[in-house]
Amino acid sequence: MCDVCGCGADSHDHSHGNVKTVKLEESLFKENDRLAQENRKHFDGKNLLAVNLISSPGSGKTSLLEKTIELLKSRYTIGVLEGDIETERDADRVRAKGAYAIQLTTGGACHLEAGLVHKGFHSLEHQLKEGEDLDVLFIENVGNLVCPTSFDLGEHVRVVLVSVPEGPDKPAKYPKAFRTADVFIISKIDLLPHFDFDLEKVKKEALSLNPKLKVFTLSTVSGEGMDEWISYVEELIKNKKGL
Ligand SMILES: Nc1nc2c(ncn2[C@@H]2O[C@H](COP(=O)(O)OP(=O)(O)O)[C@@H](O)[C@H]2O)c(=O)[nH]1
């Protein structure tokens, strides 16, 4: 599959004939992957679980983080890196729920890169109180199902979300997002009665792209499915801490 746009071709020229551009893209990916490995080592050294959330804008990433923080904050110290093109709004939302947060504004870039995550993580650590350590780091990527899929950030778990109102065709249209993820969350299931969205068919389609996907269906509004998600995250945190 093409690493640049995930189009399914083995590889092809994104530069309209300019070989230099292709080479530059390759070296940018290599450098990102190197930094991502460093991030992962760094997180492992701290027994810290890192989770990268990818979806279209409005699928409910920040809402899910808000609820997750509410449900886990009494037991764990939570950090969030919020990726957006502009504004501090999502960082403010998760801070209000009790997480440490840094907003990473990309100033136009449609994805986060490992180098920016490295810097953001160190800024986040500066917010911690004396003797405090993070147990889990959530990274909310810039909202779209295309660019973020090509950039490893050093996460342990990659989550892709699709909300019911977005429609059932997203796995088929954005296969790379599902092939590179570990977890698939179908969000806003409280809205199922109002949309033509066949839950089982969408799950099946995603699993046909990636049979290893762990699938959750949930709503942050009704709370349905939240227990399963929280238990899963808690289990991962405990595993990372060797508990
Ligand atoms: N009905 C419903 N709306 C939701 C749910 N989760 C989020 N929303 C709404 O969807 C909109 C976008 O949510 P947000 O978390 O900001 O999405 P993000 O852009 O992916 O971070 C907001 O108006 C939320 O209130 C849900 O489970 N059910």
Ligand SMILES: [Mg+2]
């Ligand atoms: Mg958001």
